[in-house]
Amino acid sequence: MSTLLYLYIFVISWTGVFALGRWFPLHVVLLLTAFGIYLPKLLTEKKFPMHLYHFEDILPYLGIVLIIISALLHPNKKSTNYLLAYLYIFGLGYYALKFLLYKKTSIDKLYDINTIAVLVTAAYAVVEVVSEKYFSFDIQSFLPRFRHATAMYNENIPRAYGFATEPGILAYYLNCLGPLAVWRLWNYKFLSNAVKLPLTLLAVSGLICTFSPAGIAFMIVSILMVLTAGFFSLTADRRRRLFVNRHFSGSSYAPIMPNTPQKSSRSTVWNRPECRLLIIVAVISFLVFLNTRHAQPLKDIARPLYTKASFQTSPSAADRLSRWKTALSGITERPFFGYGIGNLSSRQQGSSTNCYHHSRNNALPQGKRLPDGRPP
Numbered sequence: 505m506s507t508l509l510y511l512y513i514f515v516i517s518w519t520g521v522f523a524l525g526r527w528f529p530l531h532v533v534l535l536l537t538a539f540g541i542y543l544p545k546l547l548t549e550k551k552f553p554m555h556l557y558h559f560e561d562i563l564p565y566l567g568i569v570l571i572i573i574s575a576l577l578h579p580n581k582k583s584t585n586y587l588l589a590y591l592y593i594f595g596l597g598y599y600a601l602k603f604l605l606y607k608k609t610s611i612d613k614l615y616d617i618n619t620i621a622v623l624v625t626a627a628y629a630v631v632e633v634v635s636e637k638y639f640s641f642d643i644q645s646f647l648p649r650f651r652h653a654t655a656m657y658n659e660n661i662p663r664a665y666g667f668a669t670e671p672g673i674l675a676y677y678l679n680c681l682g683p684l685a686v687w688r689l690w691n692y693k694f695l696s697n698a699v700k701l702p703l704t705l706l707a708v709s710g711l712i713c714t715f716s717p718a719g720i721a722f723m724i725v726s727i728l729m730v731l732t733a734g735f736f737s738l739t740a741d742r743r744r745r746l747f748v749n750r751h752f753s754g755s756s757y758a759p760i761m762p763n764t765p766q767k768s769s770r771s772t773v774w775n776r777p778e779c780r781l782l783i784i785v786a787v788i789s790f791l792v793f794l795n796t797r798h799a800q801p802l803k804d805i806a807r808p809l810y811t812k813a814s815f816q817t818s819p820s821a822a823d824r825l826s827r828w829k830t831a832l833s834g835i836t837e838r839p840f841f842g843y844g845i846g847n848l849s850s851r852q853q854g855s856s857t858n859c860y861h862h863s864r865n866n867a868l869p870q871g872k873r874l875p876d877g878r879p880p
Contacts, residue, residue: 506608508538512601513614514621517677520669521647529669532592539600542607556606557599564594571845578844586845615688622678622685623703626710629664629674633713636662657715658808664713675719678711679726717812724787731784 512534515522523529571590575583605614635641644653644665653665666674686704689695711719812821834843 505538505541505604508534508541509604509609510613510617512538513617515667516621516681517625517674518667519673520649520651520653520665521667523650526650535596535601538604539596542604546603553603553606556602561599564598568594570840574841575845577841578847580844580846580850582846582850583844586849590845615684618681619685619688622682622707622710623689625666625674626678626682626707629666629710629713630706632666633662633664661715663715664710666710666714671714672716672719675711675714675716678707678714679719679723682707682711683726715809717809720809728784728787731787 512531515534516531518531519529521530524533568590571587575587632643635643647667651669655663655665655671657663663671664674665671666677668674668677686707689703690700692700711723714720
């Protein structure tokens with residue numbers, strides 16, 4: 505059982521290889537198998553760990569209820585498909601998975617497996633791009649895929665798929681679980697910084713090789729937000745300590761500092777607010793540099809990424825903006841149950857935000873292709 509769950513974590517980004525068709529990628533098969541094996545024991549479970557679920561865990565449940573009501577109020581031929589997908593995501597992919605991980609795994613092993621998986625996936629992504637770009641060797645052709653990996657960046661650089669269905673999914677995976685893997689990596693005491701730094705750069709390189717505008721842009725924004733929050737947190741903590749030392753030094757009435765970790769005997773560079781501020785200034789300075797004429801060669805390379813990330817003259821970006829605007833209007837008209845899950849997909853139209861997306865505003869006519877030439 506635990507082996508199946510660890511394999512699930514390891515292959516969670518494998519949406520495009522070793523899949524049993526479009527609807528059953530490898531990680532779905534593993535989770536369904538693990539749940540099926542444990543189900544008889546679950547039904548006879550005498551002590552259910554109620555402390556495992558908290559108040560915020562009611563939100564996915566409310567989401568399922570609203571989705572079911574939406575499907576009942578506005579049924580279509582795709583309602584069942586979407587309903588089963590959402591029930592799997594929230595029911596098995598959240599509630600059941602949380603229970604199984606609690607029962608059959610340890611948090612340390614989960615961290616370790618995730619770190620190994622991220623590094624292996626990132627390494628494969630880098631090798632994939634380099635081998636095809638410089639040696640014309642398509643490593644993806646040797647893997648059983650149900651959809652070919654053919655996306656190009658700037659018409660001359662192959663985009664990394666990893667083991668996913670498309671580069672965007674790989675970028676999403678590295679954005680979500682990559683930082684957790686890097687954090688775990690830097691907490692390994694048996695590895696030196698000379699090993700940790702190249703492995704960190706490997707994880708970042710895997711994300712860059714996807715050439716995903718959203719993935720790279722969100723990672724930069726996330727790093728800036730974390731660094732900024734850490735700077736203010738460390739600065740406030742330092743001020744509290746200075747205040748206590750100045751006003752209560754040697755006094756038996758010195759207040760206890762809540763939630764303040766003990767100062768380490770060896771202060772690290774990362775724990776200094778001025779160093780975090782320096783990194784923030786460096787990143788912002790680099791972004792400003794990109795807007796100068798001296799950065800023109802770099803801008804030529806990064807222009808497709810910048811164009812999409814800033815929603816400029818990109819057909820796919822314009823298509824997304826159109827869908828979001830239409831969905832926002834649908835939310836104001838029917839805020840709770842929308843127009844029914846699968847209402848656009850059932851008309852063979854683009855299905856993004858389709859619960860609130862309705863066909864009378866900016867929807868694609870049946871059979872028409874998207875602005876970038878892709879079928880809906």
